[in-house]
Amino acid sequence: MEQIVLETKGLTKRFGNVTSLDRVDMQVRKGEWVSIMGPSGSGKTTMLNLLSCLDAPSEGEYILDGVATATLTEKQRVAVRREKIGLIFQQFHLVPYLTALENVMLAQYYHSMIDSKDAEQALVHVGLGHRIGHLPSQLSGGEQQRVCIARALINQPAIILADEPTGNLDEANEEVVLNLFQELHREGRTIILVTHNPELAEYSDRVIRLHHGRVQNDASAH
Amino acid sequence: MAGDKGTSMPKSRMFLLVLFKSLKVRRNRVAITFFSIMIGAAIITALSSVYFDISAKMSRELRAYGANFFIGPAASSGNRNVDRQTIDDAIKMVPREKLVGASTYIYGLVRLDLGNAVMAGVDFPGLRKLSPYWQVEGKWIAVDFDEDSCMIGKNLARNMELKVGDSVNVIKNETGFQKSLTVKGIVETGQAEDEQIFVNLSLAGRILGQAGKVNHAMLSIVTEGTDIDGLAAGMQKSFPGLDAKPIRKVSYSDGKILDKIKGLMAIVAVIILTVTTLCVMTTLIAIVSERTREIGLMKAIGADDRDIARQFLAETLIMGVAGVAAGLAAGFILAQVLGQAVFGSYISFRLIVVPMTLVPSVAASLLAAAIPVRMAVRVVPAQVLKED
Numbered sequence: 001m002e003q004i005v006l007e008t009k010g011l012t013k014r015f016g017n018v019t020s021l022d023r024v025d026m027q028v029r030k031g032e033w034v035s036i037m038g039p040s041g042s043g044k045t046t047m048l049n050l051l052s053c054l055d056a057p058s059e060g061e062y063i064l065d066g067v068a069t070a071t072l073t074e075k076q077r078v079a080v081r082r083e084k085i086g087l088i089f090q091q092f093h094l095v096p097y098l099t100a101l102e103n104v105m106l107a108q109y110y111h112s113m114i115d116s117k118d119a120e121q122a123l124v125h126v127g128l129g130h131r132i133g134h135l136p137s138q139l140s141g142g143e144q145q146r147v148c149i150a151r152a153l154i155n156q157p158a159i160i161l162a163d164e165p166t167g168n169l170d171e172a173n174e175e176v177v178l179n180l181f182q183e184l185h186r187e188g189r190t191i192i193l194v195t196h197n198p199e200l201a202e203y204s205d206r207v208i209r210l211h212h213g214r215v216q217n218d219a220s221a222h
Numbered sequence: 223m224a225g226d227k228g229t230s231m232p233k234s235r236m237f238l239l240v241l242f243k244s245l246k247v248r249r250n251r252v253a254i255t256f257f258s259i260m261i262g263a264a265i266i267t268a269l270s271s272v273y274f275d276i277s278a279k280m281s282r283e284l285r286a287y288g289a290n291f292f293i294g295p296a297a298s299s300g301n302r303n304v305d306r307q308t309i310d311d312a313i314k315m316v317p318r319e320k321l322v323g324a325s326t327y328i329y330g331l332v333r334l335d336l337g338n339a340v341m342a343g344v345d346f347p348g349l350r351k352l353s354p355y356w357q358v359e360g361k362w363i364a365v366d367f368d369e370d371s372c373m374i375g376k377n378l379a380r381n382m383e384l385k386v387g388d389s390v391n392v393i394k395n396e397t398g399f400q401k402s403l404t405v406k407g408i409v410e411t412g413q414a415e416d417e418q419i420f421v422n423l424s425l426a427g428r429i430l431g432q433a434g435k436v437n438h439a440m441l442s443i444v445t446e447g448t449d450i451d452g453l454a455a456g457m458q459k460s461f462p463g464l465d466a467k468p469i470r471k472v473s474y475s476d477g478k479i480l481d482k483i484k485g486l487m488a489i490v491a492v493i494i495l496t497v498t499t500l501c502v503m504t505t506l507i508a509i510v511s512e513r514t515r516e517i518g519l520m521k522a523i524g525a526d527d528r529d530i531a532r533q534f535l536a537e538t539l540i541m542g543v544a545g546v547a548a549g550l551a552a553g554f555i556l557a558q559v560l561g562q563a564v565f566g567s568y569i570s571f572r573l574i575v576v577p578m579t580l581v582p583s584v585a586a587s588l589l590a591a592a593i594p595v596r597m598a599v600r601v602v603p604a605q606v607l608k609e610d
Contacts, residue, residue: 045608054522054604075526082524089607093519095240097247102239109236110524117229151523 002029005158005190006051011060011070013046013213020046022213023060028159033181033191035201038210044194045163047210051192052085052161053077065158082111086152090164092144094136100147101132104154111155122150126180142173149180153189160184162193166200178203241536248509252541255505259545260552262498263583267553269487270575272560276483279565289323289352289469290445291316293457294438296465303328303435304463306423312457312464313439322442323351326423329437330430333393336382340418341392343426343436346373352442356415360386360407369425372403375416379408392421397431446480491582499586506538506594517598518606527599534595535588542587546580553579 006028013021021043028034038044049055050062053069056077062069065084069077081087094103104119123132126146136144145165152160165181166174182203185191193204201207202222209217245252293312295301306326313324325348332341346363363371372392374384384390384405393400409415427433443450450468457466510517517530554571561569 049604052522054602054607078521078524078526081522087522091607093515093522093607095516095519097243098240102243105231105236106240106520107523109233109240110520110529114231114233114236115229116231155524 002031004028005030005032005065006192007061007063008050009061011047011050011062012058013043013050013055014058020213021050021057024210024213024215026208026215026218028190028192030190031185031188032206033185033193033204035204035207036192036194036210037196037198037201037207038216041212042210043213044210046213048161048163048192048194051159052087053081082155084158086155086157086160088145088148088152088160088162088165090167092136092141092148092168094144094147094151096136099133099135100128100139100143100150103136103147104151107151107154119150119154122154123147125153126150127176140173141169142176145169145173145177146180149177149184153184159190159192162191164195164197165193166195166197174200237532237536241533241540244533245537245540251505251509255502255538255541256545256548258498258501258505259542259583259587260549262494262586263546263549263579264553264556265494266491266583267550267575267579268556268560269491270578271554271557271569271572272564273484273487274572274574275561275565275569276480276487279561279567287355289440289442291441291443291450291454291466291468292438293441293464293466296458296463299463301463303432303437306427306434306436308461308464309436309439312461312466313441315457315460316441316443316453320444322444323348324439324441325349325352326436326439328423328426328430328432328435330394330426330432332419332429333395334382334419335391339378339382341426341429342415342418342420343423343430344420345423346420349420352440353411355411357410358407359410360405363406363420363422366422367424369401369422370404371406373407373409373420374405375418376408376410377416378419379405384408390419392419392429394429394431397429399429399431401425401429495582495586498583499590502538502587502590503593506534506591507597510534510594510598513598514601514606517601518603521601522603522607530598530601531595534598535591538587538591539584542584545587546583549583550576550579 004027008024008026011021011024012019024047036044036047046055050057053064053072056072057070060070064080067080067084069080072080095106098106100123101116101119104122105114105116108114108119120129120132123129126149128143128146128150131139131143136147139147162181166177169177178200181191181193191204193200195201206218206220208215293309295304309326313321316324325345328343330341331338345366346368347366350362358373363373372390374382374390379385382390386405386408388405389402390405391400391402403421409420421429423436424433427435443453454466454468457464520530557569561567
């Protein structure tokens with residue numbers, strides 16, 4: 001039995017009178033690929049914000065790689081984010097005036113030490129060894145997303161959280177990114193992916209469906 | 223992925239790389255901030271430079287408003303006259319570069335063709351420097367040896383029916399002295415001088431039968447950097463028979479005017495700094511607003527509040543220091559333009575102007591950054607990264 005990397009107990013988030021996430025219990029094991037699905041307004045984004053420590057829950061517990069995060073201060077949440085989480089966004093979100101290599105190095109800069117060789121290797125790993133000196137505006141959407149993936153991996157995070165990573169990609173680039181996720185999974189990375197795309201979810205080990213902020217279904221994807 | 227020494231990069235280098243690339247990509251806004259700070263610093267530099275020179279220069283300008291130092295016989299001596307030589311020696315105690323003008327005087331009653339008048343014996347070249355505000359119809363007597371001409375007060379000239387170029391007989395019955403003089407200039411001061419006739423000092427002494435004697439001397443001395451009380455005390459010690467004293471009212475007015483001008487300059491400097499601060503603040507707020515997503519991203523990948531604040535403060539500091547450096551150079555040139563326009567002379571460079579400009583300008587820039595930095599630090603990544 002693999003160890004549990006992420007666990008939530010009664011995780012709840014309210015915005016005023018609106019309960020966006022309602023007593024969610026879930027566990028994710030090391031090396032597991034979990035997809036979170038659900039219609040708009042089901043609480044997927046709120047869930048991802050809580051899991052990535054970008055936001056704090058109103059109630060409940062969230063333990064990430066042995067750290068109870070629910071009661072952490074903002075500064076401590078930043079440290080958890082830096083040390084344990086690799087984030088991938090739908091809109092890529094790269095610093096526009098830094099090259100691909102420098103964008104990856106920026107994550108190293110905030111984490112610990114900067115090593116250009118390691119950053120370059122991370123880009124080679126996602127198939128962008130020949131594009132390291134290019135600015136985001138000189139890269140295609142798929143290439144930008146691959147820079148994001150390289151940046152998310154560079155600090156060896158305990159978990160990779162991805163928000164609709166193929167949402168802004170064409171079919172060809174979607175396949176490239178999907179292959180990368182499969183490769184990461186094979187390497188034993190823990191992945192949580194928020195998606196609308198059932199085809200993408202099929203590749204995961206487990207799918208959690210949210211509805212009105214509650215877990216409607218938590219089952220194997222196969 | 224363990225790094226080795228050969229490929230590792232110091233964090234400071236990465237910090238500078240992000241800093242300069244960030245400035246380069248926003249060169250328009252950076253230029254606005256730079257020029258705002260530069261213009262503010264230039265005006266402060268110019269005003270500070272003029273401020274330090276103004277005392278010396280304005281003090282000379284203010285000397286156009288008449289004498290501010292008196293030398294006469296000591297009251298305790300009971301004399302109304304003193305030797306001209308004694309007073310001339312006392313005048314020599316005033317540092318040459320501080321003495322704007324000086325004249326000795328002797329007064330007496332004389333008879334003219336149509337009536338009596340007060341005659342003043344004066345040193346004409348000295349009197350002209352002492353009283354540049356006198357309105358003169360005709361000409362000043364330019365030399366101190368002209369014993370054939372006189373100047374006459376406006377009212378007296380009217381009463382005696384005299385015009386420029388006319389001759390007038392000056393008669394002193396007690397000495398039997400009589401001399402015909404040509405009216406070279408008619409004087410209007412609005413004061414007692416309008417009723418007097420002015421002649422050469424030596425001639426006046428002979429007319430009055432008091433050759434070599436004078437009543438007193440009036441001096442115009444630059445007060446800035448002069449221990450005027452010490453000077454008076456020194457004269458009295460060296461010449462016990464003399465009473466030497468500053469004319470308080472005039473000296474005090476000089477100081478008051480200077481203080482007011484300096485105060486006005488300080489107010490202008492504060493207004494300029496305030497306007498600069500607001501301009502820089504507005505531009506920095508615009509910069510932060512267009513970078514919220516970038517800030518959110520930096521926070522999402524591990525930047526804490528200190529990292530964000532450091533980044534924006536460093537950017538502001540670079541623009542501030544560069545703006546001040548350019549402002550110092552531009553301000554010194556502006557000071558020369560002001561110096562030429564107002565005083566007709568160049569303004570000296572003083573090292574004190576550098577910290578006087580640098581400290582408030584950079585402080586104003588950093589103050590201007592306070593609100594934008596606070597905005598940047600308060601960016602919530604979860605909000606801004608979801609926005610399309």
